[in-house]
Amino acid sequence: MRLAFRWFGEDDPIPLGRIRQIPGVHSVVSALYDVPVGDPWPIERVRALKETITAAGLVLDVIESVPVHEDIKLGRPGRERWADRYCASIAAIGAAGIPVLCYNFMPVFDWVRTDLHKRLPDGSTALAYDDAQASTIDLRAGTGDLPGWAASYSGDELGPLLAAYAEVDEEQLWDNLAWFIEQIVPAAEAANVKLAIHPDDPPWSVFGLLRILVSGDAFRRFVELHDSPMHGVTFCTGSLAPAGAAQLPALAAELAKKKRIHFAHCRNVQITGPRAFHEVAHPGDNGDVDMVSVLRALHDNGFDGPLRPDHGRMIWDEEGRPGYGLYDRALGAAYLNGVWQALEANA
Ligand code: DNO
Numbered sequence: 128m129r130l131a132f133r134w135f136g137e138d139d140p141i142p143l144g145r146i147r148q149i150p151g152v153h154s155v156v157s158a159l160y161d162v163p164v165g166d167p168w169p170i171e172r173v174r175a176l177k178e179t180i181t182a183a184g185l186v187l188d189v190i191e192s193v194p195v196h197e198d199i200k201l202g203r204p205g206r207e208r209w210a211d212r213y214c215a216s217i218a219a220i221g222a223a224g225i226p227v228l229c230y231n232f233m234p235v236f237d238w239v240r241t242d243l244h245k246r247l248p249d250g251s252t253a254l255a256y257d258d259a260q261a262s263t264i265d266l267r268a269g270t271g272d273l274p275g276w277a278a279s280y281s282g283d284e285l286g287p288l289l290a291a292y293a294e295v296d297e298e299q300l301w302d303n304l305a306w307f308i309e310q311i312v313p314a315a316e317a318a319n320v321k322l323a324i325h326p327d328d329p330p331w332s333v334f335g336l337l338r339i340l341v342s343g344d345a346f347r348r349f350v351e352l353h354d355s356p357m358h359g360v361t362f363c364t365g366s367l368a369p370a371g372a373a374q375l376p377a378l379a380a381e382l383a384k385k386k387r388i389h390f391a392h393c394r395n396v397q398i399t400g401p402r403a404f405h406e407v408a409h410p411g412d413n414g415d416v417d418m419v420s421v422l423r424a425l426h427d428n429g430f431d432g433p434l435r436p437d438h439g440r441m442i443w444d445e446e447g448r449p450g451y452g453l454y455d456r457a458l459g460a461a462y463l464n465g466v467w468q469a470l471e472a473n474a
Contacts, residue, residue: 128391128425129154130464131188131435133451136160136176141453143183149457151464154188154433155180156229165196167215173223188433189390190220191229191361192325195307200234201291202303210307214314221318227390227433228315229361231325232304234292234336235285236270238328238366243449244441245405251440254450256329256369258402266334292336300339301348308352315357321432323359323389324349328366331402342370343378350387359387362425364416365394365437369404372396376420383428391425393418393463394437406438406450409459419466426470436460 131154132146138160146152157176162168173190180187193216196209220228231237241264245255266289269282280288295303315322330341339345346360346367362379382388395414396404404415411418425434439455441447 128430128467129186129188129433130460130467131156131433132456132460133157133191133435134180135448135451137179139451140447141451143180143185145453147184149460152460153186154435155185156189156191156433156435157187158190158192164194165209165212167212168193168219170219170222173219173225177223177225187223187225189227189229189323189435190225191390193217193220193228193230195230195232197235197288197291199307200232200300200303201295202299202306203291206306207310210310213307213311217311217314217320217322218318221315221320225320227321227323229323229325229390231327232300232307232340233327233338234295234300235280235288236333236336239333240449242405247405247407247440251408251442251455253406253440254438255399255405256403257400258329258331258333261333264334289334289336295337297337297339300337304339304349305352308358312353312355312358316355319357321357321359321389323361325361325392326363326366328363329402329404330366330370343367343374346378346382350382350385356386359389361390361392362388363392363394363437364418364421365392365396365406368396368414368416369398369402372398372415372417376417376424379421379430380424380428383425383430386429388425388430389432391430391432391434392437393421393434393459406440408440408455409436409462418463422463422466423470426467426474434463436463 130151133156177187240254241260242255244252327338327340395416397414407414436456436459438450445452
């Protein structure tokens with residue numbers, strides 16, 4: 128296992144120098160955040176990102192993410208051109224010697240929450256989702272008020288996109304995903320880049336938009352789409368937990384044994400109702416994810432990829448990017464590292 132930490136580039140209020148001081152952290156997860164969706168990533172820029180991280184004494188181990196153009200997800204004519212560009216980005220990532228690419232196939236929105244500052248009993252705040260609240264959000268005016276959504280769409284842009292997705296059913300979305308996988312896996316093999324799809328977060332439809340990577344079974348189906356060691360998943364405990372936290376250790380064991388877990392996100396959540404949860408500190412006793420059992424399953428089944436703490440709470444009066452402050456994620460990293468060391472010592 129290579130302990131990793133996400134860094135949002137030069138605009139991240141947390142400098143690489145601080146990340147380096149977290150015990151056990153060796154790898155950085157980052158991206159080029161200003162390349163427009165669909166454009167191929169310039170190799171010189173990928174190399175420069177890597178050099179910046181190397182100069183700080185860390186290793187750029189994962190690109191998270193290269194976003195997938197909506198025309199690919201919708202299966203629209205012209206998708207070949209976007210897929211070719213995606214393959215060019217994979218080639219650039221491989222040429223820079225970065226071994227893993229995390230991506231997702233969620234229509235329009237990436238992760239969604241309804242509250243970015245839910246106050247927990249200990250005074251910290253955390254990200255929360257409640258479907259009842261999500262259903263009251265009116266997207267006709269655009270995404271401006273949507274908590275947690277980084278990109279923004281105006282109502283004029285969003286309307287046609289939502290209408291286009293209304294025409295796509297679940298099996299079509301799977302077909303579109305399968306088509307995309309057929310395009311990118313050969314490029315990943317040629318570039319020696321392990322592809323790691325991220326599960327949908329939360330694992331159900333939001334705002335009427337379909338989501339398909341929503342369960343352990345969906346992950347199993349996904350893995351079967353292509354028989355290549357480059358074709359795999361990001362095992363994200365926090366995203367999968369609301370679909371069934373109890374299944375996580377067995378699922379981790381099964382997929383790790385098949386060598387299809389290329390990256391792990393470890394985060395804990397407290398399920399608070401049907402389609403409702405909030406995030407909590409990483410250690411297993413804080414929420415519904417049995418973190419020690421998940422780590423044991425990864426460890427005992429030979430997982431040797433990058434693993435990062437995921438969203439943290441805001442503690443000690445920290446202010447910053449929701450889910451991505453320094454303190455609680457650093458505590459999470461130390462905890463994950465400690466558990467892993469204990470597993471190694473007992474191996
Ligand atoms: C949230 C992240 C996701 C993830 C993408 C991967 O904090 O886990 O935004 O980066 O879904 O493509």
